[in-house]
Amino acid sequence: MSLETVAEDVKEEARERAERIREAADERAAEIVDEAEADAEETVSEREREVETQIERERDQRLSSVKLEAKQLRLETRREVLSDLRETVEDRVAGLSGEEREELTRALLEDAAAEFDDGASVGLYGRADDADLLATLATEYDGFEHAGEYDCLGGVVAESEASRVRVNNTFDSMLDSVWDDELKAVSSRLFDQ
Known part of the structure; x- marks a missing residue:
């Protein structure tokens, strides 16, 4: 076998080996990209859940606060109405x-x-x-x-x-x-x- 043939075989073998390394690297890169995308999707999903939970919590707090304000307003209105009623009754009694x-x-x-x-x-x-x-x-x-x-x-x-x-x-x-x-x-x- 000639030196040229050996050199050609070594080159071919190196090309094949380089091709296998490149394919393995491409596969590994694809795996890494897939893992990164999956992690990113999980991070986005987790963040969306956190945001939804926070939105729900804030909505509940605001609703609770509004309900409390409404209840306090109703109670104050009742007190005022009852106070006015009491004054009216007192005026009528005094006017007997x-x-x-x-x-x-x-x-x-x-x-x-x-x-x-x-x-x-x-x-x-x-x-x-x-x-x-x-x-x-x-x-x-x-x-x-x-x-x-x-x-x-x-x-x-x-x-x-x-x-x-x-x-x-x-x-x-x-x-x-x-x-x-x-x-x-x-x-x-x-x-x-």
Whole structure:
């Protein structure tokens, strides 16, 4: 075999070997590219999931915040409506007059009088506008007399220093009691569907 033939064989063998190395390198490069693309797709998918989760969390937080604001606004509105209603009731009670006022005051005085011993010295206090009414009603009870003013919507505060008894039977105290007892029912009628 000639040197040329050997050189040709070596070159051919080198070309074949180079071709195999190139093919192996191309295969490995393709694998690396495929792995990189798969990793990239996984990274993108993972990031999309994270973004979706964050969007959902922020949406839930914002929705929760809006619901809380709406609830607070509803509660504030209810408080305002109930406060306005209370003022309206107080105005109507304060505006009672004539026989209706006398009848209610008489009933409250009668309840208060039951708390004192017969013949006890009892001072009656009430609204300034009711002074004449209280003075007249006091004459119906032994030892009772109109003693002065009390800041209220009406009714009577009866007080005996001797027995240290004080009975607050004002329209205000009755309204407070009824208001506390009936607030839930009033609120339900006004606001619940």
